[in-house]
Amino acid sequence: MFVPCGESDPDFSGCTLVLPAVSVGNVGQLAIDLIISTLNMSKIGYFYTDCLVPMVGNNPYATAEENSTELSINTEVYSLPSRKLVALQLRSIFIKYKSNSFCEKLLSWVKSSSFTRVIVLSSSHSYQRNDLQLRSTPFRYLLTPCMQKSVENKIKSLNWQEMEKTPCIPEMSDSDYCVRIPGGGITRALYEEGFPFLLFFHETGSPRVTQASTLNPSSLPAPASKCWDSGGVQHGSQHAGLSVSLGEELERPVACSCSKEIYMAVLLKFVSEGDNVPDALGLAEYLNEWLQLIKPQSKDPAPPTLPWKIPSSWKLLFGSGLPPALF
Numbered sequence: 664m665f666v667p668c669g670e671s672d673p674d675f676s677g678c679t680l681v682l683p684a685v686s687v688g689n690v691g692q693l694a695i696d697l698i699i700s701t702l703n704m705s706k707i708g709y710f711y712t713d714c715l716v717p718m719v720g721n722n723p724y725a726t727a728e729e730n731s732t733e734l735s736i737n738t739e740v741y742s743l744p745s746r747k748l749v750a751l752q753l754r755s756i757f758i759k760y761k762s763n764s765f766c767e768k769l770l771s772w773v774k775s776s777s778f779t780r781v782i783v784l785s786s787s788h789s790y791q792r793n794d795l796q797l798r799s800t801p802f803r804y805l806l807t808p809c810m811q812k813s814v815e816n817k818i819k820s821l822n823w824q825e826m827e828k829t830p831c832i833p834e835m836s837d838s839d840y841c842v843r844i845p846g847g848g849i850t851r852a853l854y855e856e857g858f859p860f861l862l863f864f865h866e867t868g869s870p871r872v873t874q875a876s877t878l879n880p881s882s883l884p885a886p887a888s889k890c891w892d893s894g895g896v897q898h899g900s901q902h903a904g905l906s907v908s909l910g911e912e913l914e915r916p917v918a919c920s921c922s923k924e925i926y927m928a929v930l931l932k933f934v935s936e937g938d939n940v941p942d943a944l945g946l947a948e949y950l951n952e953w954l955q956l957i958k959p960q961s962k963d964p965a966p967p968t969l970p971w972k973i974p975s976s977w978k979l980l981f982g983s984g985l986p987p988a989l990f
Contacts, residue, residue, distance in 0.1 A: 664772055675749060679778070681784065704743045707740055710751075715761075720734070721735065802824070826844070854929050857927040
């Protein structure tokens, strides 16, 4: 899936991967543009995939006439080795029914490349906020369980707000609660793919696989029995001992697979379609609060202005303008 620009594959071990979701207002993609342009990240490869609509264009981060004619395609990878930072930029939409396949291949690459963590930049429809969300900051975050343990203290110090769970079926008073990200594209699919699996066995012995993200944390099994990964290989760590009643059937969780568990964070903003440059700047600064990618230009006690570098391609963000001959 990943094709390097050089002769050998780069070493991604210990790196942080930042990528966008193709979501409302293209906010995540615009924020990635800002990060690549500001940090002057180098292109190191691209994805060869049939999951996105093919496209080709000029260098979106051209700084001079000499590099303006370099070609760019729909999915490219950029790197800043000094900061152990890798950015994946998506520039086209998914082909119908191919988004899930892309998520699986992407996370497989993440695991095989030994990335330390993945950060997804996304957005959600502002008009679908509930009353609580309307009265608070437009930014939200989500963490997979292993990431929660890793950065819990840091996130608490930032006073960020976690994305609220809402009824899966709003019309039902007794509906289960889940994470809903309307307009978020592949955001939820990536987030839920980052969870481990639980393998349940019915008393008859037939297995059923369930994602941990769909269960109440209090119902997760305590250590006690056997553990397999998603490929059916038995491991030494033990899980079980807890019965879960589902309808008329009794099932007991006897295995937990962490083979797909990913250190992943989702940062998003509630937005509306339109001029989403301010939203992209806001989301990039939201990420910068955590990673400290760039520093303020001055030590003035007033709210600092970060020196984001606008990509040259943004000059045509809304087209090339009206021809003077019309007037």
